[in-house]
Amino acid sequence: MLTMNHNFKENLRNELDYQGITVKELSVRTGIPVATLDCYLGTRATIPSAETAVKIAQSLQVSVEYLVIGDTARMERPSNKPGREAREIIHWIENLNPEQCRAVLKLVRAFKD
Numbered sequence: 001m002l003t004m005n006h007n008f009k010e011n012l013r014n015e016l017d018y019q020g021i022t023v024k025e026l027s028v029r030t031g032i033p034v035a036t037l038d039c040y041l042g043t044r045a046t047i048p049s050a051e052t053a054v055k056i057a058q059s060l061q062v063s064v065e066y067l068v069i070g071d072t073a074r075m076e077r078p079s080n081k082p083g084r085e086a087r088e089i090i091h092w093i094e095n096l097n098p099e100q101c102r103a104v105l106k107l108v109r110a111f112k113d
Contacts, residue, residue, distance in 0.1 A: 007045065007070075008040065008045070008047050008048070008053075008067055008068055009040060009041055009042075009045035010070070011066065011067045011069075011070045012040060012041060012056065012067055013041055015060050015062060015066075016060075019060065020087060020088070021060070023037045023038065023041065026056070026059060026060075029059040030052075030056055030059045031055070032052060032055060032056070036048075036052075050064075053067060053068070
């Protein structure tokens with residue numbers, strides 16, 4: 001039983017929220033049924049097997065240690081992986097027309113300078 005301030009349930013929920021990933025998306029990525037993932041995130045907060053925890057961690061690009069221990073563990077997130085806000089910006093930009101894209105690029109360049 002974990003006695004840390006954070007536990008697997010909280011760390012998994014926080015990471016899903018941070019990355020903007022739904023339980024269904026995680027299920028598709030890992031092959032773990034939604035109902036099983038819900039057991040890890042629900043009120044009973046069951047702990048997955050080591051093999052399942054590895055699948056989840058690899059899919060989220062974090063260490064198993066991070067999911068189990070939390071903030072005290074070093075995350076393995078690549079520094080170039082965009083966060084949730086950046087992915088949302090990218091999504092909106094992909095739907096702009098060329099003129100709007102040029103305007104956004106000009107604005108971003110102004111922020112950069």
